[in-house]
Amino acid sequence: MTKEEFYRTRRLPPYLFAEINAMKAEARARGEDIIDLGMGNPDLPTPQHIVEKLKETVDDKSTHRYSMSKGIPGLRKAHAAYYKRRFGVDIDPDSENIVTLGSKEGLANLAQAITAPGDVILSPNPSYPIHPYGFMIAGASIRHMPLGPDLDFMTELKHAVQHSVPTPSAVILCYPSNPTAEVVDLDFYKEVVDFCKEKGIWILSDLAYSEIYFDDDNPPPSILQVEGAKDIAVEFTSLSKTYSMAGWRVGFAAGNKKLIEALTRVKSYLDYGAFTPIQVAAVAALNGPQDCVEEYRQIYKARRDTLISGLAAAGWDVPSPKATMFAWAPLPEDFREMGSMEFAKLLMQHAKVAVSPGVGFGEYGEGYVRIGLVENEQRIRQAIRNIKKFMTDKDMHLEAWRKRNNSKSK
Numbered sequence: 001m002t003k004e005e006f007y008r009t010r011r012l013p014p015y016l017f018a019e020i021n022a023m024k025a026e027a028r029a030r031g032e033d034i035i036d037l038g039m040g041n042p043d044l045p046t047p048q049h050i051v052e053k054l055k056e057t058v059d060d061k062s063t064h065r066y067s068m069s070k071g072i073p074g075l076r077k078a079h080a081a082y083y084k085r086r087f088g089v090d091i092d093p094d095s096e097n098i099v100t101l102g103s104k105e106g107l108a109n110l111a112q113a114i115t116a117p118g119d120v121i122l123s124p125n126p127s128y129p130i131h132p133y134g135f136m137i138a139g140a141s142i143r144h145m146p147l148g149p150d151l152d153f154m155t156e157l158k159h160a161v162q163h164s165v166p167t168p169s170a171v172i173l174c175y176p177s178n179p180t181a182e183v184v185d186l187d188f189y190k191e192v193v194d195f196c197k198e199k200g201i202w203i204l205s206d207l208a209y210s211e212i213y214f215d216d217d218n219p220p221p222s223i224l225q226v227e228g229a230k231d232i233a234v235e236f237t238s239l240s241k242t243y244s245m246a247g248w249r250v251g252f253a254a255g256n257k258k259l260i261e262a263l264t265r266v267k268s269y270l271d272y273g274a275f276t277p278i279q280v281a282a283v284a285a286l287n288g289p290q291d292c293v294e295e296y297r298q299i300y301k302a303r304r305d306t307l308i309s310g311l312a313a314a315g316w317d318v319p320s321p322k323a324t325m326f327a328w329a330p331l332p333e334d335f336r337e338m339g340s341m342e343f344a345k346l347l348m349q350h351a352k353v354a355v356s357p358g359v360g361f362g363e364y365g366e367g368y369v370r371i372g373l374v375e376n377e378q379r380i381r382q383a384i385r386n387i388k389k390f391m392t393d394k395d396m397h398l399e400a401w402r403k404r405n406n407s408k409s410k
Helices: 018-029 048-058 073-087 102-114 130-137 153-162 186-199 257-270 276-287 291-313 333-351 377-392 394-409
Strands: 097-100 120-125 141-146 170-174 202-206 233-238 251-255 326-330 368-372
Touching: 018 333, 048 276, 073 097, 073 251, 073 276, 097 102, 097 257, 102 130, 102 202, 102 233, 102 251, 102 257, 120 130, 120 153, 130 141, 130 170, 141 153, 153 186, 170 186, 186 202, 233 257, 251 257, 291 326, 291 377, 333 368, 333 377, 333 394, 377 394
Parallel strands: 120 141, 120 170, 170 202, 202 233
Antiparallel strands: 097 251, 233 251, 326 368
């Protein structure tokens, strides 16, 4: 047997980051210092009071047994309290939210719960891979909605619905966006909710970056703030970025009772929930002091400013992101002909800096790379120096690339 014989794996394209990851591993095996700005993997430590709560709870042997698939009551109540103070939204902790093993697991299992083979799902492109592929694994047909600076989301949404058969059953939103860092306001959400209500389309909102924003006067809103949104919408959040708890795998889904019930039912067959001490520590994160959240936000903001100003000085103009831990960088003009994958390879080979090629997030991500704010400012400055030298030698690198490209095409 080969993997091509399996229906669900046949539907998945090759993992486009694999080649970059292999190059990175090989370079490090040779002793090269690669500055990794490619993965969205927070480097900041989890706040100590959360770690201490985990240690304290682990010592209670009664917490070593199976936990609860939908999450312990205290954690669901803490998450509901977060929605109330942050967004002014009332969430019933018993029927309108559930704890997930990170938002990624929640999205994937909700896809399994609500999708029948052939259902049409609308997914933004470029997007975080689980958005389309979670539904593709579940048997859905994906209609990609192109996103970009010159495209209007509502125009693309209406066009996709008009030209899809059958009518799409769900649309995925992700703001602040991974990978593009785009942000939206409540008026945007209201327009989407009104349209999807009219068409009978579920809305799945990914709000993983709700607390990594840089405009203090405009924190990212929740779609659940829109009146009536809970009639058709569910929203995913996570502790991964807010409290630098990526490896802890704690996320949530909140909103529409029917969708939460479907996800709860599927999860009840698949897992017993996260280890109870991790959930107790997550309660301490949500209910405890929040100065750590502001501290981390300011660290990311300082890194963003260092990166954007440094790249501009090196001759690479990149828009300054308003949120997330990423910059969505258009390829420098002289390098656009080669595409994002080849550019990312050259940058690693000659500048010793790893970035994510935009094409890995979908075909409409071509022409960009995603740069993560996941190294300290000193390392970011070193990356900028390396990139500046790379840009200075661009004619040499471009000539060598063209020669290789021409020889391959013969």
